[in-house]
Amino acid sequence: MRLYEFEAKQVLAKQGVPLPKRTFAKTPEEAEAAAAAIAGPVVLKSQVLSGGRMKAGGVLFADDPQTAKTHAATILALEINGQQPAGVLVEERRNIAQEYFAAVTWDGRAKRPVIIFSDMGGIDIEEVAETHPDHISRTTFSPSRPFSDYTAKVAVASVGVTGNELAPLTRIVAALARTFLQYDLTLAEINPLVKLDDGSIMALDSHMDMEDEARGAQRTLLTELAIPDSDTRQARPPTQFEIDGALVDSADTRGVAGRVVEFDGDMGLVIGAGGGSLTLFDAVRGAGGKPANYCEIGGNPSVNKAANLTKLVLSKPGVQKIAVMMNVVSNTRADMMARGVIKGCLDAGRVPADTIAIFRIPGSWEEEAVKILQQYGVEYVDRTVSMHEAAGRAVAKMGN
Amino acid sequence: MSLFITVEIADAVQSDEALKKQLVEVCPVDIFALDGPRLTAVENNLDECTLCRLCLDAAGDKVAVIKLYDGNARLE
Ligand code: SF4
Numbered sequence: 001m002r003l004y005e006f007e008a009k010q011v012l013a014k015q016g017v018p019l020p021k022r023t024f025a026k027t028p029e030e031a032e033a034a035a036a037a038i039a040g041p042v043v044l045k046s047q048v049l050s051g052g053r054m055k056a057g058g059v060l061f062a063d064d065p066q067t068a069k070t071h072a073a074t075i076l077a078l079e080i081n082g083q084q085p086a087g088v089l090v091e092e093r094r095n096i097a098q099e100y101f102a103a104v105t106w107d108g109r110a111k112r113p114v115i116i117f118s119d120m121g122g123i124d125i126e127e128v129a130e131t132h133p134d135h136i137s138r139t140t141f142s143p144s145r146p147f148s149d150y151t152a153k154v155a156v157a158s159v160g161v162t163g164n165e166l167a168p169l170t171r172i173v174a175a176l177a178r179t180f181l182q183y184d185l186t187l188a189e190i191n192p193l194v195k196l197d198d199g200s201i202m203a204l205d206s207h208m209d210m211e212d213e214a215r216g217a218q219r220t221l222l223t224e225l226a227i228p229d230s231d232t233r234q235a236r237p238p239t240q241f242e243i244d245g246a247l248v249d250s251a252d253t254r255g256v257a258g259r260v261v262e263f264d265g266d267m268g269l270v271i272g273a274g275g276g277s278l279t280l281f282d283a284v285r286g287a288g289g290k291p292a293n294y295c296e297i298g299g300n301p302s303v304n305k306a307a308n309l310t311k312l313v314l315s316k317p318g319v320q321k322i323a324v325m326m327n328v329v330s331n332t333r334a335d336m337m338a339r340g341v342i343k344g345c346l347d348a349g350r351v352p353a354d355t356i357a358i359f360r361i362p363g364s365w366e367e368e369a370v371k372i373l374q375q376y377g378v379e380y381v382d383r384t385v386s387m388h389e390a391a392g393r394a395v396a397k398m399g400n
Numbered sequence: 401m402s403l404f405i406t407v408e409i410a411d412a413v414q415s416d417e418a419l420k421k422q423l424v425e426v427c428p429v430d431i432f433a434l435d436g437p438r439l440t441a442v443e444n445n446l447d448e449c450t451l452c453r454l455c456l457d458a459a460g461d462k463v464a465v466i467k468l469y470d471g472n473a474r475l476e
Contacts (some may be wrong), residue, residue, distance in 0.1 A: 034427045097403075302429075337449055339404050346403070368451070372404065375469040 001210050002115045004047045006089045007112045007225045008206035011183065012190070015175040022091040031072030034090035035065040041093040042070045049233065050081040058085070063091060082236055094202065094343045098165075099192035101125050101136075102173050102181040111139040115177060123191040126222040135159055143181060168201040169193070182290050183221055184214030240315060243271075245295065248308045249376070255301025257309040265290025267357070267398055268313035268322035270306070270341055272298035276327035276387065283391035284323065289398065298332045304317035306340020307347060314348040314355070321357040323394035329363035338369040342376050347362050353377035357394040360385065405437055408453075409463040419459055426454040441463035451475055452454055 003011070006024040013019055023034035024047070033040045046058030058080050064343050070249040072088045083211070098119035103155040106115035118136040120128045129136050137158035142150045152174035154162035157179040161169060172193060184237055196202060210218060215229070227233075238246070245260025259277075267289050268314040277296045284291050293313055297306065313322055324341050326332065338359065362383035375381045381390050413419055418464075420439040423432040429448040432443055432455070453475060455463045465475035 333450075336450075338449075343447065344401055371467075372469045 001207040001212055001215065002049045003210065003225070004049065004086055005045060005232075006047055006087070007208060007227070008188075008208040009089075009203070010225060011208060011221070012175070012178055012203055012206055015115070015171050017175050017186040018200065020092045020094055020202060020204065024087050024088055025090050026076075026087045028069045028073040028076065031088055031090050034070035035062060038090070038092045038324040042068055043091050043093045044068060044075055045089045045091065046075045046078060046080060046085040047087045047089055048080045048083045048085050050083055054078060056080045068270075076104050080160045088264065094194070094204070095197040095200075096192070096194045096204075097197045099177075100169065100194065101189075101191045102169075102176055102193050103187065103189035103191070103261050104177050104292060105189075106189045107138070107140055108336045110140045110364035113143050113177070113180060115141070115152065115173060117155040117159060117173060119159045119161060123192070125191070141177065147174065147181060148284065152177060153315065154210050164199065165195060165201065172201060178222055179208075183208075183218055185209060186209045186211055191273065232278070241312070242291070244312055245293075245309070248305065248312055250307045252302050255297070255299040255305055257295060257297045257301055257305050259286065259294065259296045260312070261294040261308070262316070263291050263293055265292045266318045266320055267395070268292045268310075268319040269295060270297060270310055270322055270337075271325045271331070272296045273328050276325075278326070280323075280325050280387055280391060283388045284395060286388070287392040287395040289395035290392070290393065292316050296328070298326070298336075300332050300336065301340065303336050303339045303343060305338050305342035310341045310344025311348045314350060315355060321394070323357050323396060325387060325390055325394070326359045326363070327387065329361060332361070332363070333365040334361040334363055334369035335365040335372060338378075342372065342378070357397040360387070362388040402443060402468070403448045404467070404468045404469050405449040406468060407441040407446060408466065410439060412464040413459060413462045422458045422462065423455055426458050428454070431455075432456070446473055447455070452463060469470075 021038050025031040025034050029381045030139045033365050043064045044060050058078055060071040060076055062071050075088045076085055101118040101121035103116045104113055116138055118128050120132060137155050139155040141149060145222040149170060153391050156166060156169045156173055175192060176188050185208055187209040190203040192204050194202055194204050216340040239262045242260055249257045269291050271277045281291055297309055313319060341356060342352045345355045353376060357361050358381060359378050360381045370380055424434060428450060429445055431445045431449060433440055449465060451471050467473045
């Protein structure tokens with residue numbers, strides 16, 4: 001779940017990170033009062049969960065409270081990427097001498113958190129990585145040991161920062177890393193992190209994503225931030241397809257048919273198994289396929305649940321075939337999945353052999369699954385065919 | 401109609417009250433149910449059979465679990 005900028009800054013403030021004076025306002029009048037209290041030039045920022053605020057006109061500057069009120073009214077009425085702003089952040093405007101970038105996220109390959117730091121902040125970090133790789137550092141650290149400031153210092157010094165900036169930047173990056181660990185974040189970012197013309201260092205914008213599953217463990221923080229359980233923080237409202245997917249899951253306690261997300265493609269996916277869904281989704285896209293959906297089925301679902309998910313995926317207009325794929329499974333029975341997807345096809349009035357482009361669920365009760373699939377003429381591949389190869393074969397069948 | 405599994409209950413089961421109760425209890429996916437005094441196989445649940453053999457352990461050859469996808473092979 002994503003935090004709004006004003007919430008992310010509340011979290012940073014708890015860690016002692018220097019921030020500009022600011023007030024979260026929900027009305028133009030509140031924005032006017034906030035600007036008056038700041039008593040100087042302000043920046044007004046739309047509080048939406050998506051990026052691209054600046055380009056969309058969601059960030060405006062004001063030199064006096066009356067202009068701040070007018071701008072706040074404009075921002076509060078402006079929808080950005082389909083989102084109505086939760087409010088407007090009124091912040092003192094500061095003169096910037098230098099911009100930095102600091103983020104902590106997970107490095108999937110290293111299987112550890114990583115600090116990404118650059119002395120070229122304020123711009124797209126991917127662009128910096130491509131055009132100025134010497135201006136960006138990546139420093140991994142252990143999530144299971146107490147975080148050491150020395151690691152933050154290495155991250156900052158690696159791009160050549162020395163002198164008066166090194167110590168305050170190190171303190172802020174260390175605070176960011178501790179925030180990341182303490183609050184189960186998947187991303188903690190400050191961009192830009194700035195040196196002001198008076199030489200002080202300050203976080204001007206921040207972006208934080210928290211692990212969805214951490215909501216229970218982080219109840220204290222969420223209560224402090226006044227985020228109720230009903231506030232799911234999805235980037236967009238769920239589609240009917242996604243609502244129906246959640247119903248398939250909740251109708252039966254056995255197993256999981258979760259995170260059903262709708263896409264524009266023509267290839268239905270019934271995929272899962274401990275992170276396998278992401279790999280398989282990427283593999284389908286990498287092979288040139290166009291997924292119609294994402295989902296995570298596993299945990300030994302009932303035949304009925306697998307059938308209902310299959311039927312739902314096949315009900316999406318334009319879906320000709322489905323790919324049924326998992327990593328090697330020990331906690332989901334391949335034969336129950338085979339029964340489920342075949343039943344789903346038949347219930348949807350489809351011929352399983354023509355509809356299931358590939359079935360790759362190696363693991364428990366695989367031999368029984370093979371018998372079922374053979375009976376219905378469905379192509380089965382075992383673990384000797386990689387997930388990427390299986391995805392490629394499924395995509396190749398889409399033209400048939 | 402189930403697609404993958406069917407279950408046959410021998411007439412001898414119907415006169416054994418304790419066995420009928422036991423079969424209702426042991427099946428993890430509620431395939432056995434009492435319809436009045438009669439033990440029946442619940443059509444909607446048949447395809448959920450986990451092939452766990454608990455019913456066979458209880459009833460021996462008085463119950464048959466048949467795999468329709470495997471040439472009507474009986475679960476042994
Ligand atoms: S084998 Fe297990 S699941 Fe199947 S009918 Fe017998 S008890 Fe029920």
